[in-house]
Amino acid sequence: xxxxxxxxxxxxxxxxxxxxxxxxxxxxxxxxxxxxxxxxxxxxxxxxxxxxxxxxxxxxxxxxxxxxxxxxxxxxxxxxxxxxxxxxxxxxxxxxxxxxxxxxxxxxxxxxxxxxxxxxxxxxxxxxxxxxxxxxxxxxxxxxxxxxxxxxxxxxxxxxxxxxxxxxxxxxxxxxxxxxxxxxxxxxxxxxxxxxxxxxxxxxxxxxxxxxxxxxxxxxxxxxxxxxxxxxxxxxxxxxxxxxxxxxxxxxxxxxxxxxxxxxxxxxxxxxxxxxxxxxxxxxxxx
Amino acid sequence: xxxxxxxxxxxxxxxxxxxxxxxxxxxxxxxxxxxxxxxxxxxxxxxxxxxxxxxxxxxxxxxxxxxxxxxxxxxxxxxxxxxxxxxxxxxxxxxxxxxxxxxxxxxxxxxxxxxxxxxxxxxxxxxxxxxxxxxxxxxxxxxxxxxxxxxxxxxxxxxxxxxxxxxxxxxxxxxxxxxxxxxxxxxxxxxxxxxxxxxxxxxxxxxxxxxxxxx
Numbered sequence: 424x425x426x427x428x429x430x431x432x433x434x435x436x437x438x439x440x441x442x443x444x445x446x447x448x449x450x451x452x453x454x455x456x457x458x459x460x461x462x463x464x465x466x467x468x469x470x471x472x473x474x475x476x477x478x479x480x481x482x483x484x485x486x487x488x489x490x491x492x493x494x495x496x497x498x499x500x501x502x503x504x505x506x507x508x509x510x511x512x513x514x515x516x517x518x519x520x521x522x523x524x525x526x527x528x529x530x531x532x533x534x535x536x537x538x539x540x541x542x543x544x545x546x547x548x549x550x551x552x553x554x555x556x557x558x559x560x561x562x563x564x565x566x567x568x569x570x571x572x573x574x575x576x577x578x579x580x581x582x583x584x585x586x587x588x589x590x591x592x593x594x595x596x597x598x599x600x601x602x603x604x605x606x607x608x609x610x611x612x613x614x615x616x617x618x619x620x621x622x623x624x625x626x627x628x629x630x631x632x633x634x635x636x637x638x639x640x641x642x643x644x645x646x647x648x649x650x651x652x653x654x655x656x657x658x659x660x661x662x663x664x665x666x667x668x669x670x671x672x673x674x675x676x677x678x679x680x681x682x683x684x685x686x687x688x689x690x691x692x693x694x695x696x697x698x699x700x701x702x703x704x705x706x707x708x709x710x
Numbered sequence: 711x712x713x714x715x716x717x718x719x720x721x722x723x724x725x726x727x728x729x730x731x732x733x734x735x736x737x738x739x740x741x742x743x744x745x746x747x748x749x750x751x752x753x754x755x756x757x758x759x760x761x762x763x764x765x766x767x768x769x770x771x772x773x774x775x776x777x778x779x780x781x782x783x784x785x786x787x788x789x790x791x792x793x794x795x796x797x798x799x800x801x802x803x804x805x806x807x808x809x810x811x812x813x814x815x816x817x818x819x820x821x822x823x824x825x826x827x828x829x830x831x832x833x834x835x836x837x838x839x840x841x842x843x844x845x846x847x848x849x850x851x852x853x854x855x856x857x858x859x860x861x862x863x864x865x866x867x868x869x870x871x872x873x874x875x876x877x878x879x880x881x882x883x884x885x886x887x888x889x890x891x892x893x894x895x896x897x898x899x900x901x902x903x904x905x906x907x908x909x910x911x912x913x914x915x916x917x918x919x920x921x922x923x924x925x
Contacts, residue, residue, distance in 0.1 A: 523713070
């Protein structure tokens with residue numbers, strides 16, 4: 424569905440250089456701190472900014488630096504959510520429905536109305552009077568109701584409470600269940616959202632992909648070791664991806680949890696959450 | 711492109727009060743003998759209200775989302791030119807109807823032919839203005855675009871003022887004095903044709919600017 428190779432974009436001292444792939448039927452998450460390059464990557468894919476080099480293959484068509492302009496047919500197949508960009512706040516729900524109806528060739532009016540009812544979106548109120556959560560829900564509804572094959576979602580759950588986030592994530596799962604070859608590229612600051620939803624995760628830091636792994640593997644094989652300096656000196660460092668100096672010694676991120684469990688039964692080995700891994704990838708140092 | 715028109719028409723609802731006041735003000739001129747004032751006034755309002763939709767598009771970084779939707783940059787530019795020109799046309803037509811009403815009520819001594827000429831010249835004149843204002847607003851954004859337009863207008867006024875100050879010493883070229891002899895229909899035709907050419911050139915410039923724009 425989407426393949427990106429060595430895509431670069433420079434803003435002053437910031438340089439993004441990423442490669443990634445989203446295959447049909449998969450949900451791929453991008454996670455990373457603010458300013459890491461997530462939105463830059465999304466905007467490059469959508470040709471809203473012009474990268475300097477690299478290739479983007481979307482739906483089998485090259486649309487990168489040397490490729491074609493994305494045509495309206497391709498845009499019809501994409502649903503987009505930006506956390507900081509949407510319809511004018513001076514429009515109301517009915518206006519949005521009417522615009523989408525005349526903008527997308529396969530707009531699903533009934534589905535739009537159903538989602539709005541389900542998520543308690545008022546149709547007569549102006550968007551600028553919506554709460555942050557309502558705005559976020561409206562953006563997701565707009566992206567989901569024109570039979571898109573590919574969703575590009577930049578922080579779709581930003582500003583939502585736990586219940587609303589769950590509602591949105593359930594809707595995204597429903598979207599995926601409707602058709603086998605659909606896929607989603609999603610970024611979020613809330614790692615638990617991605618942990619429960621994604622098949623694969625890309626971790627991005629300062630414009631570079633620092634980790635790419637299947638979510639299952641991340642949760643089953645990765646671990647955090649908490650070791651004293653003496654223990655650190657003795658353990659096998661081959662599988663240590665990052666380490667961080669702590670008061671008690673070192674915190675280490677490893678890929679082979681079982682190996683360390685079997686060979687070093689005396690050391691503290693914690694199953695890592697995505698948050699732990701992000702912390703280690705961002706703040707830790709290479710061994 | 712239909713979706714873009716629907717969006718801009720929906721945004722016009724926010725200008726409802728301004729549109730209403732402009733229409734009411736123009737109706738006052740049913741009873742006042744000022745040659746075709748409501749035509750130029752409403753055409754100007756139509757143009758400004760049409761251009762204001764650009765600010766709505768770009769407000770709160772809205773351009774990124776808007777341009778992810780299924781239309782091309784060229785279609786966006788075409789829609790904006792047509793929408794703003796439509797505003798000019800609608801305003802001029804409404805003003806034309808008001809002016810005719812004024813004649814019918816016996817409040818205006820203006821001839822129908824003269825009124826029609828005012829109508830055509832207003833469309834041409836505001837077409838010229840559209841061809842300047844749209845590239846400025848789309849290229850630099852509504853805020854900067856407005857400021858640049860104000861500076862240009864100021865420079866033109868200053869130039870006119872200076873010219874008038876020294877006009878007594880400068881001989882007026884013969885072709886300018888001869889312009890008064892040009893028949894009205896030639897003048898109006900040239901105005902409309904000039905506006906059409908300017909709008910075409912302006913569209914090409916705007917389209918080029920927009921293709922290079924990042925959101």
